[in-house]
Amino acid sequence: MTSFPFEIVGFDLDGTLLDSHGDLAHAVNHALSIEGRPAIPASAVRDLIGGGAKKMLAKALEVTGGSVAEARFDELHQSLLDFYEDNIAVETRLFPGGEAMLDGLAQRGVKLAVVTNKLERFAVKIFKDLGLTSRFYTVIGGDTLGPGRAKPRPDLLNLMLERAGGGRAAYVGDTTYDTGAAAAAGLPCVAVSFGFNDRPPLDLGAAAVIDHFDELIPALERIA
Numbered sequence: 001m002t003s004f005p006f007e008i009v010g011f012d013l014d015g016t017l018l019d020s021h022g023d024l025a026h027a028v029n030h031a032l033s034i035e036g037r038p039a040i041p042a043s044a045v046r047d048l049i050g051g052g053a054k055k056m057l058a059k060a061l062e063v064t065g066g067s068v069a070e071a072r073f074d075e076l077h078q079s080l081l082d083f084y085e086d087n088i089a090v091e092t093r094l095f096p097g098g099e100a101m102l103d104g105l106a107q108r109g110v111k112l113a114v115v116t117n118k119l120e121r122f123a124v125k126i127f128k129d130l131g132l133t134s135r136f137y138t139v140i141g142g143d144t145l146g147p148g149r150a151k152p153r154p155d156l157l158n159l160m161l162e163r164a165g166g167g168r169a170a171y172v173g174d175t176t177y178d179t180g181a182a183a184a185a186g187l188p189c190v191a192v193s194f195g196f197n198d199r200p201p202l203d204l205g206a207a208a209v210i211d212h213f214d215e216l217i218p219a220l221e222r223i224a
Helices: 021-034 042-048 053-063 070-086 098-107 120-129 155-164 176-185 213-223
Strands: 008-011 111-115 138-140 169-173 189-192 208-210
Touching: 008 155, 021 042, 021 053, 021 070, 042 053, 053 070, 070 120, 098 111, 098 213, 111 155, 120 138, 138 155, 155 169, 155 176, 169 176, 169 213, 176 189, 189 213, 208 213
Parallel strands: 008 111, 008 169, 111 138, 169 189, 189 208
Antiparallel strands: none
16 A cells, blocks of 8 residues: 555546547548648647647648548548547657646546547557557556447446456546546546646646646645
């Protein structure tokens, strides 16, 4: 047992642990170019992220001229995924302070997990490419349990607990998908203000909000 108040800490991926908006923007704009749509600045793509690639693409199409037929959307979605898989960790990096924060939790005996709505194979590939795989006891994606079980449903967080063998847990995220899933799973959630927030950080419903990863360990101790 660890003296730290949480034995398990789970993290969302995009906009929480990793700043992935640059690589996601390139993939979205690749799909938009196929449809003859204008590119969206990477800074604006940040506001479209959350809920998975389909939601991101649908929002991008809406802001560049409107939706397309379902069959065409499926083609564009597949093109986006193919491009992203081939260019998944070109610009993606841990947010500032992330490495020291992960070290600090590991030194306290905490089991670390990733629970994301990104496809599992993409999440696994990103952490492998960035040399971070060994830090986490599990990486769970939005499709790990099949259709309809991604966040904000609690299913993926329940799987995180199951794979850890139980224990007191907290979750860290940046959107209402994360705070909603944590609430449904009965876990406290810390929100990061530097992520791809779909609401103002203080309105996400988190137990605490941090502005830098230096603040995470104290915040977890406080909310416990």
